[in-house]
Amino acid sequence: MTKIASLNPARVTATVAAGALIRQLKKEHGQIMFHLSGGCCDGSAPMCFQVGEFKLGDIDEKVGEIVGCEFWMDREQLRRWAHTRWTVDVVPGRGASFSLEAPLNLRFLIRSSLRELTTGIDTAHEAPGE
Amino acid sequence: MSAKSSALPREKTSSIAAGPMNQSASFTAHLKSIQRTIPLHGRYENFIGGGWVAPVNGAYFDNISPTTGQIICQIARSQAEDVELAIDAAHAAADKWGRTSATDRARVLNRIADRMEEYLPFLAAVETYDNGKPIRETNLADMPLAVDHFRYFAGCIRAQEGSLGELDDDTVAYHFHEPLGVVGQIIPWNFPILMAVWKLAPALAAGNCVVLKPAEQTPLCIMVLMELIQDLLPPGVLNVVNGFGIEAGKPLASSARIAKIAFTGETTTGRLIMQYASQNIIPVTLELGGKSPNIFLADVLREDDDFVDKALEGFAMFALNQGEVCTCPSRALVQRSIYERFMEKAIKRVESIRQGDPFEMSTQIGAQASNDQFEKVLSYIDIGKKEGAKVLTGGSATKLAGELAGGYYIKPTVLEGHNKMRVFQEEIFGPVVSVTSFDTPEQALEIANDTLYGLGAGVWTRDLNLAYRFGRGIKAGRVWTNCYHAYPAHAAFGGYKKSGIGRETHKMMLDHYQQTKNMLVSYSTKALGFF
Numbered sequence: 001m002t003k004i005a006s007l008n009p010a011r012v013t014a015t016v017a018a019g020a021l022i023r024q025l026k027k028e029h030g031q032i033m034f035h036l037s038g039g040c041c042d043g044s045a046p047m048c049f050q051v052g053e054f055k056l057g058d059i060d061e062k063v064g065e066i067v068g069c070e071f072w073m074d075r076e077q078l079r080r081w082a083h084t085r086w087t088v089d090v091v092p093g094r095g096a097s098f099s100l101e102a103p104l105n106l107r108f109l110i111r112s113s114l115r116e117l118t119t120g121i122d123t124a125h126e127a128p129g130e
Numbered sequence: 131m132s133a134k135s136s137a138l139p140r141e142k143t144s145s146i147a148a149g150p151m152n153q154s155a156s157f158t159a160h161l162k163s164i165q166r167t168i169p170l171h172g173r174y175e176n177f178i179g180g181g182w183v184a185p186v187n188g189a190y191f192d193n194i195s196p197t198t199g200q201i202i203c204q205i206a207r208s209q210a211e212d213v214e215l216a217i218d219a220a221h222a223a224a225d226k227w228g229r230t231s232a233t234d235r236a237r238v239l240n241r242i243a244d245r246m247e248e249y250l251p252f253l254a255a256v257e258t259y260d261n262g263k264p265i266r267e268t269n270l271a272d273m274p275l276a277v278d279h280f281r282y283f284a285g286c287i288r289a290q291e292g293s294l295g296e297l298d299d300d301t302v303a304y305h306f307h308e309p310l311g312v313v314g315q316i317i318p319w320n321f322p323i324l325m326a327v328w329k330l331a332p333a334l335a336a337g338n339c340v341v342l343k344p345a346e347q348t349p350l351c352i353m354v355l356m357e358l359i360q361d362l363l364p365p366g367v368l369n370v371v372n373g374f375g376i377e378a379g380k381p382l383a384s385s386a387r388i389a390k391i392a393f394t395g396e397t398t399t400g401r402l403i404m405q406y407a408s409q410n411i412i413p414v415t416l417e418l419g420g421k422s423p424n425i426f427l428a429d430v431l432r433e434d435d436d437f438v439d440k441a442l443e444g445f446a447m448f449a450l451n452q453g454e455v456c457t458c459p460s461r462a463l464v465q466r467s468i469y470e471r472f473m474e475k476a477i478k479r480v481e482s483i484r485q486g487d488p489f490e491m492s493t494q495i496g497a498q499a500s501n502d503q504f505e506k507v508l509s510y511i512d513i514g515k516k517e518g519a520k521v522l523t524g525g526s527a528t529k530l531a532g533e534l535a536g537g538y539y540i541k542p543t544v545l546e547g548h549n550k551m552r553v554f555q556e557e558i559f560g561p562v563v564s565v566t567s568f569d570t571p572e573q574a575l576e577i578a579n580d581t582l583y584g585l586g587a588g589v590w591t592r593d594l595n596l597a598y599r600f601g602r603g604i605k606a607g608r609v610w611t612n613c614y615h616a617y618p619a620h621a622a623f624g625g626y627k628k629s630g631i632g633r634e635t636h637k638m639m640l641d642h643y644q645q646t647k648n649m650l651v652s653y654s655t656k657a658l659g660f661f
Binding site: 035036037038039040041042043044045047049053054055074076077080081083084091092093094095096097098099100102103105107109110111112113114 | 191192207318319320345346347374375376377379380394395396397398399400401402405418419420455456458500501502503505506509510512513516517550552555556557558559582583585628629
């Protein structure tokens, strides 16, 4: 588990709505974290767990923090996502995953833009970190 | 709770109804055309120990039909206590079912297949309502395949034999197949009944008792299936508990009282399932999806014949089941020398796909299974555009009229780009194909294998020597050669790389649900002479 200090701090951010949901989940579950999933079905979506529930390994890399929560992903997957930056949003829905928000009929969703661009995602609506 | 809990099932009720189901006009009209049906309810409890059992805490969640976006019924929102009840029921039945003869187990599986066949149009309709896929597919693919799968494993278990090794004149090693006992299965929402049957048929044939958790998006059709077949299985052999992953899936997958866990889904939850299994040192089988390449070599267009037509259909297969297939051919690689000519025909084929009311037999593509999936697919089209991919057709949602206006419909979409784009690297799980070109077969193979996954692939060529080299060179568990999206029983299905562990839809799946018992027998009366 290597933390890369030089990462762009804005690699991953959260919308105001996602920030509110994260705060709600923290109240309910304590410290939480995210791991980006791959593969089919509910893949390519951020999975939210209590810290310690999902065991991180040497293949994972921390890519940032949103609302005080660490955001991790598989390093090989990160290599393929490296040219993009992500905003965690929330939409009505229900992923068939173990993610903590599912029982609330809400689902975290990744919206992306290119890393070199500052436009594409309206950063004014992004929630500040804690 | 102990395995001998006598409280089972705790609240067996004769009625599972809380009023009738909320049915759309399309669904109701379609049901009227079907001869054999059973009543549909407004609320479904868990199926445990051969009966209907209310969730211990009395909580339910709303089930939405993606065809309309409307709530159609309520489903048990189970917790650990409910999972424990189901595991109790399974343990109570396990010994007897495990010792039931293969002949009798096969008979039960065949009866289930017969019952499903009797009610095939009805089950197809319910699944379409639950999942959003066209009625054409549930009638012609999902249900017939599910029926055949039970029959296939009924045959397999009767034909299976142990072995004996004659080690020397006095010593024989016997190998027996024994069931694992009680197993857990967590299934996805893209083929709710077929994916359940892929896992249930081998597990039950091998003599295991099962606790199954359906996906939260499509919990209804499994419960209707249970109601249809509840008289055919001994109580406790098959138990179905609905609920959310963290609330019901975790207590099942992490239980010290299951002997195996099977899961189909995505990679993070796949890892979590393995972590739970590692605590109990039990085996897992996982199917976690892919990013399957579909390769079209130049000689496809050498003639103007039926094969060209078949290859173009093969290209359009990315839209089958709205792209919600783990092996969706979501990357198309087309040889440069035919690229323009081929793509012109391919786009025409894609644009002829009929999208509309899933209950119309002429509809070829229906609704995405849920709103979050709908949003995710659109977010991928968005990043594809930002990455510089060109939208050759589609690229947006479809707004249908009337009661379907609230449904989750997306146009079949073709993106043109290169393999480093995210739309070429992550399974979008929607009706979206990303197309690129290549010059040589070696290049095509390199692009095909430049992915984290390895579940499926397609190769189209008239040169069968080349096809063979591709088939062996692609790092994926299934290489369709001059065909795509065929899922017959007796052809093994499973992944290389991060696509998972295990091979389904083949008799070899029995091994994943059995222990090997070795009896090492000496027929000599003489001591060895060591002591």
